[in-house]
Amino acid sequence: MTTGPTTAADSGGIDRRTLLKTVGGSALAVALAGCTELLEDGEDSLADADVPDEPIESGLQTFTEGAPSVLGVQAQYGAETAVRRINENGGIAGREMNLDVVEEGGAYLTNYQQFVDEGKDVTFGPISSSGHAEMVPEIEAQEVINVSTDGTVTTLYEEDFPDVTYSFRFQNHDVMEALAAVMQAVEVLGADSIDTYAGINPNYAFGQDEMDLFSRGIEALTGAEEVYSGFPDLGTGDMSTHITEVNGEAPDVVFSSCWGGDATLLLEQGHANGMFDAVDLLVGPVLYGSANDLSEDLVDGPIYSGSRNFYWGEPSTDQWSPAADLVSEVEDEYGVVPTAHFMSGYGAVTAWATAAEKAVSLLGRWPEQEELATVLENHGFFTPAGYHTIGADHQGYSNAHFGELTWSDDHDAAALSDVNVFAAKNVSPPPGETSADWIGSW
Structure with a gap:
């Protein structure tokens, strides 16, 4: 099942007219979209632009160590890949780009301030939802654009900071993957077969936000009753108590936004304690973020996972070859299969880079921070994941993906099917309209 309007990708590839209209037809835009051949632009509007000679300096903060690095290193690989493609294809309006990567840990504000003090032109990250919320007031005060790779709590731009200038987010926010999980559960089991549901989610802003949104959505579509909701601490060493509670209730659907090492632990202990015999379905919007750490035995069961705004097998690569090209490039360069968090880093860099080149084309010179922020609003661009927009609310919007967790012998890693x-x-x-009010109107 594929919902939404048909695009050029659905019918055999990017349409030249669409691409030229959307991102200006520049070599940079096409290279970042992942096309194997560059389109020719009839008139190079960048040739006479007043652009500095020195490289663009950028900084990314992400998790590079510990359990969260399952997601964070993917974001690093994605950002590095985008920067490499930028530099191999003439830079941004002729300017090469440098990228410094630092461990985000709990030092979100310190990292951002360090980047600003170093004179960075743009910053990217973080992964953490709570860290992103801490950063937004400082970003607005310092007036240096930050495009967050993740930090996806739904209330951030809807309620907490509804009027921002320099803070942006590329990744789909929590409501999009929580509701995709709801729709996936209804697709698999049928609304009439879902009477009860439960949740096991990490005990901080992200997990609490996702469980709240899933609950609102599943109750609106099915009338189901919540029979258990547990919140293990992030990085816990034991989920058996929560699994025992779920097994005792035997709900039709279990929702879990556990990620990284917690996702692996949930699947390990879930199998060991018979959870997949007790429940009809587990839906986990970010389980696939751990694709390269999962073993074949762990993906066996009624398990469906989301992959946020990117899955390399969808659309089919015979229709959308950039995705296939990217997977091969990532496997050759890093020895892993790219996940949605790879696209977090890749897409954040691409959003800013294509907007910067568009701004130069419009202004005939390099833009100021506020001018570039204006161009980023309502900006549309392609990546190998397809078409994306950054809305007027500074939130990124892309298709959401969900499929059955399975195993790929070709890639020796977890994969998604159907x-x-x-x-x-x-x-x-x-x-x-806020997500809560919108779901309440269903």
Whole structure:
């Protein structure tokens, strides 16, 4: 099942006219979209632009060590890949780009301030939702654009900081993957077969936000009753108590936004304690983020996972070759299969880079921070994941993906099959409406 409007990718590739209209047809835009051949632009509007000679300096903060690095290193690989493609294809309006990567840990504000003090032109990250919320006021005060790779708590731009200038987010926010999980559960089991549900989610802003949104959505579509909701601490060493509670209730659906090492632990202890015999379905919006750490035996069961705004097998690579090209490039360079968090880093860099080149084309010179921020609003661009927009609310919007967790012998890693693609408009509220009010109106 694929929802949403048909695109050029659905019918055999990027349409030249669409691409030129959307991102200006520049070599940079096409290279970042992952095309194997560069399109020719009839008139190079950048040739006479007033652009500095020195490289663009950028900084990324992400998790490079410990359990969260399962996601964070993927974001690093994605950002590095985008920067490499930028530099191999003439830079941004002729300027090469440098990228410094630091461990985010708990030093979100310190890292951002360090980047600003070093004169960075743009910053990217973090992964953490709570860290991103801490950063937004400082970003607005310092007036240096930050495009967050993740930090996806839904209330960030809807309620907490609804009027920002320099803070942006590329990745789909929590409501989009939580509601994709709801729709996936209904697709697999049928609304009439879902009477009860439970949740096991990490005990901080992200996990609490996702469970709240899933609960609102599943109750609106099915009338199901929540029979258990547990919140293990992030990085816990034992989930058996929560699994025992779930087994005792035997709900139709279990929702879990556990990620990284917690996702692996949930699957290990879930199998060991018979959870997949007790429940009809586990839906986990970020389980696939641990694809390279999962073993074949762990993906066996009624398990469906989301992959946020990117899955390399969807659309089919015979229709959308950039995804296939990217997987090969990543496997050759890093020895892993790219996950949605790879696209977090890749997409954040691409959003800024294509907006910067568009701004130069419009202005005939390198833009100031506020000018570039204005261009980033309502900016559309392609990556190997397809088409993306940054809305007027500074939130990124892309298709959401969900599929059955399975195993790929070709890649020796976890994979998704029977992937459903949910258009952004079907899993996120319309402009000016909060997610809670929108779901309440269903």
